[in-house]
Amino acid sequence: MRIGVLGTGVVGQAVASRLAELGHDVVMGAREAGSERATEWAAGHRGRAGTFATAAGHGELVVNATSGVASLVALEAAGRDRLAGKVLLDLANPLDFSRGFPPCLAVVNTDSLGELIQRTFPEVRVVKALNMVNCEVMVHPEQVPGEHTTFMAGEDGAAKELVAALLRELGWRDIVDLGGISAARGMEMYVVFWVQTRMALGTSTFNVQLRRAG
Amino acid sequence: MRIGVLGTGVVGQAVASRLAELGHDVVMGAREAGSERATEWAAGHRGRAGTFATAAGHGELVVNATSGVASLVALEAAGRDRLAGKVLLDLANPLDFSRGFPPCLAVVNTDSLGELIQRTFPEVRVVKALNMVNCEVMVHPEQVPGEHTTFMAGEDGAAKELVAALLRELGWRDIVDLGGISAARGMEMYVVFWVQTRMALGTSTFNVQLRRAG
Numbered sequence: 001m002r003i004g005v006l007g008t009g010v011v012g013q014a015v016a017s018r019l020a021e022l023g024h025d026v027v028m029g030a031r032e033a034g035s036e037r038a039t040e041w042a043a044g045h046r047g048r049a050g051t052f053a054t055a056a057g058h059g060e061l062v063v064n065a066t067s068g069v070a071s072l073v074a075l076e077a078a079g080r081d082r083l084a085g086k087v088l089l090d091l092a093n094p095l096d097f098s099r100g101f102p103p104c105l106a107v108v109n110t111d112s113l114g115e116l117i118q119r120t121f122p123e124v125r126v127v128k129a130l131n132m133v134n135c136e137v138m139v140h141p142e143q144v145p146g147e148h149t150t151f152m153a154g155e156d157g158a159a160k161e162l163v164a165a166l167l168r169e170l171g172w173r174d175i176v177d178l179g180g181i182s183a184a185r186g187m188e189m190y191v192v193f194w195v196q197t198r199m200a201l202g203t204s205t206f207n208v209q210l211r212r213a214g
Numbered sequence: 215m216r217i218g219v220l221g222t223g224v225v226g227q228a229v230a231s232r233l234a235e236l237g238h239d240v241v242m243g244a245r246e247a248g249s250e251r252a253t254e255w256a257a258g259h260r261g262r263a264g265t266f267a268t269a270a271g272h273g274e275l276v277v278n279a280t281s282g283v284a285s286l287v288a289l290e291a292a293g294r295d296r297l298a299g300k301v302l303l304d305l306a307n308p309l310d311f312s313r314g315f316p317p318c319l320a321v322v323n324t325d326s327l328g329e330l331i332q333r334t335f336p337e338v339r340v341v342k343a344l345n346m347v348n349c350e351v352m353v354h355p356e357q358v359p360g361e362h363t364t365f366m367a368g369e370d371g372a373a374k375e376l377v378a379a380l381l382r383e384l385g386w387r388d389i390v391d392l393g394g395i396s397a398a399r400g401m402e403m404y405v406v407f408w409v410q411t412r413m414a415l416g417t418s419t420f421n422v423q424l425r426r427a428g
Contacts, residue, residue, distance in 0.1 A: 104323045109406070110313070148425045151411075178414045186407030192323070193400030193407075197365075200392045201426055208422035211362045212415055 004059030012065035018139035029055025068094035114184025125159035128184040134204035153183035218273030226279035232353035243269025282308035328398025339373035342398035348418035367397035
């Protein structure tokens with residue numbers, strides 16, 4: 001599949017690398033043309049580098065791996081027209097480090113980044129997923145021992161099926177659909193719990209298994 | 215152990231009943247003397263009914279099972295002097311239903327109910343625990359299939375040991391200490407995720423198992 005990954009940071013690199021390794025046709029999009037990080041990434045992987053706009057134009061599926069507090073600006077730069085009708089896998093968290101560590105959330109409680117993106121870009125098929133684990137676990141769930149669960153939310157059923165298929169390619173087995181995009185709220189608020197658990201455990205290699213009847 | 219349970223609602227009833235069944239000496243405290251619910255509860259169980267103040271005075275350990283948005287007022291009524299030095303097991307969530315369902319949180323992101331209680335009553339040894347599951351699961355964790363995890367947070371190590379012992383009596387096996395009371399923030403924010411998962415699953419009988427190396 002043609003995939004555009006928006007973001008050249010640790011998360012974007014991990015996701016783009018694994019998707020390219022799985023045989024997808026990946027363009028990593030950076031804020032500016034000629035980004036050193038995107039260019040280096042492309043040289044080391046079977047992928048190409050470009051701007052947010054290049055990546056958005058390329059992808060049948062576009063991954064939002066930008067910093068959550070910069071995502072709306074990045075998506076605006078990617079281009080409303082280029083994104084229209086496409087599936088946007090939003091794995092960003094609106095982490096706000098302005099008060100130090102641990103971070104709080106810039107959008108929270110009565111709204112979420114996922115909802116904000118869907119409202120701002122109504123023609124995009126937003127699926128919130130993978131934001132509840134570290135980026136290494138996102139693409140290598142087998143690093144966490146035992147069975148564990150990943151969650152997703154979005155308005156568009158076909159878009160969620162596409163994302164679920166991609167999640168299975170990454171190795172995810174237990175995929176729980178939480179419903180419409182408003183469920184992004186809980187998925188993002190969970191991340192504050194995740195950060196505290198990470199501090200207590202001293203590792204990012206963990207996740208939860210949803211235990212329920214049936 | 216002498217335990218005071220503050221709150222006569224569904225959560226207070228579930229917790230008080232189970233603790234009495236386990237042989238603890240329980241007083242259920244209500245906002246007003248002669249509360250019908252507390253009196254009925256006491257008649258049906260090996261326990262006694264009283265006011266918040268009676269329950270707080272009675273307990274070596276006091277359980278905050280009041281509505282999260284009313285907890286500070288309830289604790290003030292319970293009496294600062296009666297609570298001083300005691301362990302307060304805070305299982306309340308600051309759920310705000312004023313915007314309808316699903317609820318948002320009245321204290322969130324840069325603060326939490328657990329922290330607010332600890333700041334307001336510095337002489338109380340607050341332990342946040344059990345707020346991340348339904349009240350039936352709190353006291354009957356075996357209702358959820360498989361291994362699963364419960365979390366706690368607080369400043370006082372001895373208080374957390376006492377609460378952990380009580381959790382083990384209730385049947386909890388995997389108890390994770392998240393650290394100081396500031397971790398209550400993530401534990402309470404998790405509840406928004408819990409509510410959305412509850413809506414998606416159609417049952418309250420679920421929990422998560424923390425999967426980590428080691």
